[in-house]
Amino acid sequence: MNVSLTPTLEQFVNDKVATGLYNSVSEVIREALRLLIAKEKVVSKNELERLNSDIEAGLNDKNTLDGHLAMKKLLNKYE
Numbered sequence: 001m002n003v004s005l006t007p008t009l010e011q012f013v014n015d016k017v018a019t020g021l022y023n024s025v026s027e028v029i030r031e032a033l034r035l036l037i038a039k040e041k042v043v044s045k046n047e048l049e050r051l052n053s054d055i056e057a058g059l060n061d062k063n064t065l066d067g068h069l070a071m072k073k074l075l076n077k078y079e
Contacts, residue, residue: 003029013025013028
């Protein structure tokens, strides 16, 4: 696999290797990908929690109507 990096990213990766914390460019890229995967899991979890919270709020909202009741009211209004 070949990966093209901007000069700025290439310098960043090389700087990380130069610190001695990583032995190779590949190690830096693997670590970056692991962090991206972890970030996406956190974002997905947060989005799911937000959606569940919104659903719960909607279900608890006293101003919302049951779907069948809402349809009956509409049909009665326009018949």
